[in-house]
Amino acid sequence: MANYVVKRVAYAFLTIFLISIITFALMNMIPGGPFLSEKAVSPETTQALKEKYGLDKSLPEQYISYMGKLLQGDLGLSLKQKGRTANDIIFSTFPVSASLGGISILVALILGITMGSVAALNRGKWGDSVLMVISTLGIAVPSFVVATALMVTFGVNLRLLPTMGLKTPLHYIMPVAALSFYPMAYITRLMRSSMLDALNQDYIRTAKAKGVSKVVMLFKHALRNAIIPVITYVGPLLAYTVTGSFVVETIFNIPGLGREFINCISGRDYPMVMSTTIFLAALLVFMNVLVDICYKLVDPRIKLK
Amino acid sequence: MKKRVTALLLALAMIVTAFAGCGSNQSTGTSSGAKTLSVVVGPEPETIDPALNQAADVTTEIQHMFEGLTRYSSDKKYVNAEAKDIKVSSDHLTYTVTLRDDLKWSDGKPVKASDYVYAWQRAVDPKTASQYAYIFDPVKNANEIIAKKKDKSELGVKATDDKTLVITLRTPCAYFLELLSFTAYYPLREDVVEGNDKWTQDPKTYISNGPYKLKEWNHKESLVLEKNPYYYEKDKVKIDTLRFVLTDEDAAILSAYKTGEIQFAYPISVDEMDAWKDKPDYMKVNELGITYFEFNVTKKPFNDPRVRKALSLVVDRNYLVEKVTKENQTTATGFVRLGMNDVDSTKQFRVVGGDYYSTKKADYEKNVAEAKKLLAEAGYPNGKGFPAFEYSTNQSTANQAVAEALQNMWKTELGIKCTIAQEEWAVFIDSRNKGNFSVSRGGWSADYNDPVSFLDLFVTGGGNNDPKYSNTKYDALIQKVKSTDDNTVRMPLLHQAEDILIGQDMVVAPLFYRCRSILMNTNIKGYYNSPLGFDYFMYADIQS
Numbered sequence: 001m002a003n004y005v006v007k008r009v010a011y012a013f014l015t016i017f018l019i020s021i022i023t024f025a026l027m028n029m030i031p032g033g034p035f036l037s038e039k040a041v042s043p044e045t046t047q048a049l050k051e052k053y054g055l056d057k058s059l060p061e062q063y064i065s066y067m068g069k070l071l072q073g074d075l076g077l078s079l080k081q082k083g084r085t086a087n088d089i090i091f092s093t094f095p096v097s098a099s100l101g102g103i104s105i106l107v108a109l110i111l112g113i114t115m116g117s118v119a120a121l122n123r124g125k126w127g128d129s130v131l132m133v134i135s136t137l138g139i140a141v142p143s144f145v146v147a148t149a150l151m152v153t154f155g156v157n158l159r160l161l162p163t164m165g166l167k168t169p170l171h172y173i174m175p176v177a178a179l180s181f182y183p184m185a186y187i188t189r190l191m192r193s194s195m196l197d198a199l200n201q202d203y204i205r206t207a208k209a210k211g212v213s214k215v216v217m218l219f220k221h222a223l224r225n226a227i228i229p230v231i232t233y234v235g236p237l238l239a240y241t242v243t244g245s246f247v248v249e250t251i252f253n254i255p256g257l258g259r260e261f262i263n264c265i266s267g268r269d270y271p272m273v274m275s276t277t278i279f280l281a282a283l284l285v286f287m288n289v290l291v292d293i294c295y296k297l298v299d300p301r302i303k304l305k
Numbered sequence: 306m307k308k309r310v311t312a313l314l315l316a317l318a319m320i321v322t323a324f325a326g327c328g329s330n331q332s333t334g335t336s337s338g339a340k341t342l343s344v345v346v347g348p349e350p351e352t353i354d355p356a357l358n359q360a361a362d363v364t365t366e367i368q369h370m371f372e373g374l375t376r377y378s379s380d381k382k383y384v385n386a387e388a389k390d391i392k393v394s395s396d397h398l399t400y401t402v403t404l405r406d407d408l409k410w411s412d413g414k415p416v417k418a419s420d421y422v423y424a425w426q427r428a429v430d431p432k433t434a435s436q437y438a439y440i441f442d443p444v445k446n447a448n449e450i451i452a453k454k455k456d457k458s459e460l461g462v463k464a465t466d467d468k469t470l471v472i473t474l475r476t477p478c479a480y481f482l483e484l485l486s487f488t489a490y491y492p493l494r495e496d497v498v499e500g501n502d503k504w505t506q507d508p509k510t511y512i513s514n515g516p517y518k519l520k521e522w523n524h525k526e527s528l529v530l531e532k533n534p535y536y537y538e539k540d541k542v543k544i545d546t547l548r549f550v551l552t553d554e555d556a557a558i559l560s561a562y563k564t565g566e567i568q569f570a571y572p573i574s575v576d577e578m579d580a581w582k583d584k585p586d587y588m589k590v591n592e593l594g595i596t597y598f599e600f601n602v603t604k605k606p607f608n609d610p611r612v613r614k615a616l617s618l619v620v621d622r623n624y625l626v627e628k629v630t631k632e633n634q635t636t637a638t639g640f641v642r643l644g645m646n647d648v649d650s651t652k653q654f655r656v657v658g659g660d661y662y663s664t665k666k667a668d669y670e671k672n673v674a675e676a677k678k679l680l681a682e683a684g685y686p687n688g689k690g691f692p693a694f695e696y697s698t699n700q701s702t703a704n705q706a707v708a709e710a711l712q713n714m715w716k717t718e719l720g721i722k723c724t725i726a727q728e729e730w731a732v733f734i735d736s737r738n739k740g741n742f743s744v745s746r747g748g749w750s751a752d753y754n755d756p757v758s759f760l761d762l763f764v765t766g767g768g769n770n771d772p773k774y775s776n777t778k779y780d781a782l783i784q785k786v787k788s789t790d791d792n793t794v795r796m797p798l799l800h801q802a803e804d805i806l807i808g809q810d811m812v813v814a815p816l817f818y819r820c821r822s823i824l825m826n827t828n829i830k831g832y833y834n835s836p837l838g839f840d841y842f843m844y845a846d847i848q849s
Binding site: 037045 | 349352434435436451452453503504506523524554556557561566732734738748
């Protein structure tokens, strides 16, 4: 186990290192630059800006200098948000995205697992059909449509919910609903099929034959086995939440990292592109390591190599 | 089991309704006597440093906190603000400014003439790397300092004592009093700004001298301003808290306006224009800007003025503003926008200069016939043999719609084919600036209210001369214009320059003059705006 963890963490660092090189190369390959505007900037001023931000050096020098600072925890100065460091921007916007994303993931997991299990237990009955319609809808409708529909209904027409920002618990309802609808639907379907699968296993029949109560059978035996595919999905779910948050954050004017991530690319804010990419990559890579370790805890049959 | 589920659902419903009760209402807070106004004028600013800013929406934000020697007043004039008196020498090269006696910073310290000297020297200092430093062009030695040929201490501005500022210009400037109201010309406090790149980030160090001061900057969310107790005209400021909600998302802006979370909304989307046009909330205000398309005059077949004229004449500009942009802007018949004064300030430059072609609906057929004739003369009768070309634009639904309309007009009327190349913003700007295009979307907003701000664009080698146009006669005219502030000399020369640029060469095809569509609650009084696209709320009030 310890060996496995060490190996995975080492691979994780290698992955992040490769991502940093690829990002740096791609970012400098795409045309355009950070100091362009509709009104042209004079060559003198462009040169002065480049010197100020160290972009007048050669690319390898820039990369090494960036990575050197990164190791000391300095993510660089934003080229577009004057006077702000990438550290400042990332660590002030990430908690916002994390709380929104975290709550959405929790909601999606809780509702998805419950709905999936309920559907499986009521297979073929009307409850199952209703849940399947909802989950099909959730998979088919993109989050920006959900967000806009919610906003128009509850924000503008009924005026029940606030439409901008993330200040009170009430502000969370619509963005969370929009962000968790798709994964909730996906988890429902996943859970339903794996639950059905689990319920047909021999050990369930044995348990039934032994006279184990329905609750114990369901939660101790069936659910624990049925939940493994859902755990596998948590990795991609994180990635979905990170990218999906861009749309939702934009619509509800939430100052989160998702919006930063896209904006810094279109603005060619090089240090921000590097820092947000590395930060999000590290987050995803380590969460996936964590998910893999969780398998072992849930299902002792799995061997970690 | 069923009962339990029902109970759970009921409990959930109760929690939700309980939350619904505590929804904070932050709209027009006239309760408890303190007045709050929430507005949207644009997204998160790149910077609120007066020297670095070049965006119109951010100018609106900054000018509520800072004030310059002059300001734009509600009766549409530039009047003295921090300046008590401005004396201009007989050669129009020296401005002697006396400051008001009651000027204070938002921390109570007096505003000194040296604060102006510091701010101006800092703005042109290459170390500051301000993209807007060129706005100091008329001030003596500014261009040399920007180009690192002289030290910033040689800038033509000196403080002879705490209240007196002597400004020396390189050349007479007809619009210098206007420039003095711009953010880059605002004074700054050396003790908080120098050596601190983050001074704009903290309300404690963002010390200002205007009607408001910074209270909070919640990044990507809002910029909250409160009344500056040290402002000399604080009694005229009626609104205690001014909130700039930071977003440019159409749907978010509109829903916030409808729910009352904001009371002033700009911009509003094209799709919503029809629904709001007839309501009392709707305002259309002119902006000194123009939308056009430009030709790369070094590329065949666009190096032939007849081709350029044909492509311009065939555009149904009325259709564009009525059906495509839906904003009913004024159709453009020249490059210098309507709304700029001529020698006689009661007459407009555009009216004196006349129309270079007619945009009357009745004349459209005639224009098309003329365009066909010109195209045939250039060797492409009915578009035969005309090479397929690309029309470049950035990714924006509004610009894409205009591009499609143009594409269609060229195809049906002239029989020429073009494809639309939609490029990401940074790529688009880069390739257009390098001349890697055939025909491209173009737009310009004046830096100051003078025709030269439009016509200066196309001098040989100019940074904004994307068409790569070069005409020695044109260059000489602009050169002459910039050496005098005598409008009786300047204006006729500017007309001659425009005659060459549009009348003779049609380097760009003007489409329509820009305007801004705004929604504002009808109980807000005392708001005004400038044609440069700045909004003024400092003397506004909310009537109950």
